[in-house]
Amino acid sequence: xxxxxxxxxxxxxxxxxxxxxxxxxxxxxxxxxxxxxxxxxxxxxxxxxxxxxxxxxxxxxxxxxxxxxxxxxxxxxxxxxxxxxxxxxxxxxxxxxxxxxxxxxxxxxxxxxxxxxxxxxxxxxxxxxxxxxxxxxxxxxxxxxxxxxxxxxxxxxxxxxxxxxxxxxxxxxxxxxxxxxxxxxxxxxxxxxxxxxxxxxxxxxxxxxxxxxxxxxxxxxxxxxxxxxxxxxxxxxxxxxxxxxxxxxxxxxxxxxxxxxxxxxxxxxxxxxxxxxxxxxxxxxxxxxxxxxxxxxxxxxxxxxxxxxxxxxxxxxxxxxx
Numbered sequence: 646x647x648x649x650x651x652x653x654x655x656x657x658x659x660x661x662x663x664x665x666x667x668x669x670x671x672x673x674x675x676x677x678x679x680x681x682x683x684x685x686x687x688x689x690x691x692x693x694x695x696x697x698x699x700x701x702x703x704x705x706x707x708x709x710x711x712x713x714x715x716x717x718x719x720x721x722x723x724x725x726x727x728x729x730x731x732x733x734x735x736x737x738x739x740x741x742x743x744x745x746x747x748x749x750x751x752x753x754x755x756x757x758x759x760x761x762x763x764x765x766x767x768x769x770x771x772x773x774x775x776x777x778x779x780x781x782x783x784x785x786x787x788x789x790x791x792x793x794x795x796x797x798x799x800x801x802x803x804x805x806x807x808x809x810x811x812x813x814x815x816x817x818x819x820x821x822x823x824x825x826x827x828x829x830x831x832x833x834x835x836x837x838x839x840x841x842x843x844x845x846x847x848x849x850x851x852x853x854x855x856x857x858x859x860x861x862x863x864x865x866x867x868x869x870x871x872x873x874x875x876x877x878x879x880x881x882x883x884x885x886x887x888x889x890x891x892x893x894x895x896x897x898x899x900x901x902x903x904x905x906x907x908x909x910x911x912x913x914x915x916x917x918x919x920x921x922x923x924x925x926x927x928x929x930x931x932x933x934x935x936x937x938x939x940x941x942x943x944x945x946x947x948x949x950x951x952x953x954x955x956x957x958x959x960x961x962x963x964x965x966x967x
Contacts, residue, residue: 732865742789823919831862899937
């Protein structure tokens with residue numbers, strides 16, 4: 646009996662029923678026309694040679710320690726990635742989908758990444774999906790763009806104090822006692838930068854770290870404001886006091902009002918307690934004074950709001966009257 650003929654026709658090569666799937670959804674610009682290529686890369690691409698990868702710059706040597714995720718984190722989405730690059734967030738690699746349509750945000754992100762010396766990799770969208778899954782972002786709407794961010798390198802408590810003392814303004818440091826919400830950390834960093842603080846001090850354990858959530862909430866200020874870690878926050882505060890800094894803790898049951906503290910114009914550490922429990926006993930005992938914020942209509946303030954109000958009051962007291 647003769648073999649039955651296949652009515653569907655050939656499927657190999659560029660014809661047959663798979664022809665449309667091989668064509669791709671959209672055209673991709675040749676390498677020589679992609680504006681984010683440097684002149685050297687463009688010349689190399691025109692000759693048909695493989696471009697050399699650029700090595701990212703090393704992090705500054707004055708900081709110690711890394712974030713818990715040793716390889717850093719993945720930031721996705723056109724607006725978040727662009728904002729991060731504009732703010733100078735330390736990163737290593739920019740991923741772009743190889744079928745990405747033209748977009749001014751993508752163009753600017755690619756240019757900023759190239760100017761910063763980051764490696765730019767064009768990958769299939771499926772590869773971006775896989776990277777999102779492996780970074781704890783399953784199903785994330787990456788929009789064809791992602792940024793691999795460096796693990797944050799924390800300052801030491803001693804280096805932060807030295808930098809504050811070397812500055813041209815009176816030292817002002819914000820210490821966080823058990824603040825575990827990264828959004829609060831980011832918001833506090835934003836207020837600290839706005840009102841002239843020299844940095845933030847956090848304990849190594851039971852505290853929010855500089856994660857992607859903190860970065861985004863800080864609106865880029867964590868690219869400029871140092872964050873230091875202390876093995877023991879109480880001992881770090883005692884060491885700061887020996888170096889001439891006063892410590893003021895914030896608590897609703899404080900012994901004085903915030904606007905009445907006597908040493909707002911002196912070298913100062915403002916200590917903010919956790920969102921629920923406030924200051925721990927040992928940290929409270931290490932403070933020179935416990936100040937309360939006079940409020941009505943609510944029992945307490947969010948940690949980041951309390952920090953912002955307190956830093957504003959300190960800045961106001963330090964500004965000479967006109």
